[in-house]
Amino acid sequence: MKTLKKYNRFWLIIALPILVVICTLIATWIVNSMDYHHKDNDFFTFWLAGHLVTQGESPYDTAQWVAGYQQFQMDIIPNPAFLYPLPLALFFAPIGLMPFHTAYVTWVLLLELLILASLAAILIIQTSSRAILFCIPLLVGIIFFRPTTLTLTQGQVSGLILFVIVGMAWLWQKGEWFWGGILLGLLVLKPNLGFIIIALLALWLFFQKHWTALLGTLLSGIFLFATGMLYNPHWVIEYWQVSSHKLAQTFGESPTVWGLSALFIHNSPAGMLTLGGLGALLVLLWFFVAVFRAVPTRKPLTIIALAITVTLLVTPYTWTYDQLLLLIPITGITFAMDQAGYRFSITAVIFLIIDLFAFLLLIPNSILGIEILNAIIPLTILGFCIWWIKTLPSR
Secondary structure (H helix, E strand, C coil), rough: CHHHHHHHHHHHHHHHHHHHHHHHHHHHHHHHHCCCCCCCCCCHHHHHHHHHHHHHCCCCHHHHHHHHHHHHHCCCCCCCCCCCCCCHHHCHHHHCCCHHHHHHHHHHHHHHHHHHHHHHHHHHHHHCCHHHHHHHHHHHHCCHHHHHHHHHHHHCHHHHHHHHHHHHHHHHHHHCCHHHHHHHHHHHHHHHHHHHHHHHHHHHHCCCCCCHHHHHHHHHHHHHHHHHHCCCHHHHHHHHHHHHHHHHHHCCCCCHHHHHHHHCCCCCCCHHHHHHHHHHHHHHHHHHHHHHHCCCCCCHHHHHHHHHHHHHCCCCCHHHHHHHHHHHHHHHHHHHHHHHHCCHHCCCCCHHHHHHHHHHHHHHHHHCCHHHHHHHHHHHHHHHHHHHHHHHHCC
8 A cells, every 4th residue: 555655656746846837837838828918808907907916006097907907008908997805906916027038928927827637626526436438528628618618718717716615615524614615715705606615515514504604704804804805995886986987888798697697588688687686586596405304414516516507507696717727526526427327428418418519509609799708607507516416415
C-alpha cells in the first residue's frame, strides 16, 4: 500500500507541472485571440475594480470608472460602475496591480485550474468505485460545455464560484460543517446567485439542524461586509444603486423562467411578472418539498446540486456563463444513472449530449438575438433532478 501511494505521488508530481504548462499555453492563446480593446470584456471590469481600490479610488464612482476605461483605451463601456460587491473588488486588488494583459492570462490560467480541481474534487466526493471510469467523459464534457468557453474567454468569476461551492461540499461531506458554512457565506461575492443559493441551503441546514454551518455562513457574511466598510462606509448604498439600475434594465432578458415568460408573452411586464412568478414559485415549491423529505443520509452534494439548478432558473439576473455551475448537478445525474443500472455507454455521453444541445440553441438564439432560450438547459437538468430524487431517494 505504501509503495502504491509513493507511486501515485510520483506521477502527481510529474503531471502537475505539465498540466500548468498546458493550461498556461491555452490561457495565453485565449487572451491573445481576444480583441478586448474593441469589444465588451467582463474581465476588464474585475481588473479595473481591483486596480481602482489599489489607487484608493471607488469602483462605484462613475467618473473614476469611465476614466479608467478611457485610460486603458477600452472602446466599449458597458456599465457606469462596478456591478459587484466591494469585497470582490478587494479580492481582485492583487491582480489589479498587474499589467492588464498579464493579469488576464493569469486569471484565465487560474480559472482553468479551478475548474479542473472542481471536477477532480467532485469525482472524489462521489466515493464511487466507478468514478475513474467517468473521469474522461466528464472532462471532455466540461471542455466542450459552452458556459466553460464563455467563462474563460470573458474572464468571468463563475469558475471561482464553482470551486467555492465544491469546496463547501467537500467540507460538509467530511463533517466540517462550520468551515463549509464559511465558504457558503463567500457566495455573496456574486449576489445574483449567491443570495438565493445561501437561502436555499440555509433552509436545508435548518431542517437538518446543522447550526454550526449556519453560524459559519453568518460570520463569513459579516466579515465580508465589515471588510468593505473599512474601505468605504457607503459601499452598500452605492452598490445597491448601481445593481438595482442594472437589474431594471435587463430584467426579463436572462435565460431564466423570467426570460422565458417575457418571450412567451411578448415582453408584457404584467404578463411576465405573473407567468414568471408562477414558474419561479413552482420550482421553489418543488425544492422545498424535496428538502423537507430529504433523509439525513442524503449527500450534501445532492442538495447543493438541486439548489444550483433551482437558482439558475429563478434568479432575476444571470447569464449563460453562470451555467458552469451545472457541472455539479450534471455529474450527480451521471452517477445517479450509473447507480440506477443504466449502461456506461449511455451515462458517459449525457454531458456530451447536453453540450450538443447547448450549441444547437445558438441557432434560435442568434436568429432572435437573445440568450433566453439557454434557460432550457437548467430546465432540462431540473427534469433529470426530479427523476434522480424519485429513483434514488436516499442518495
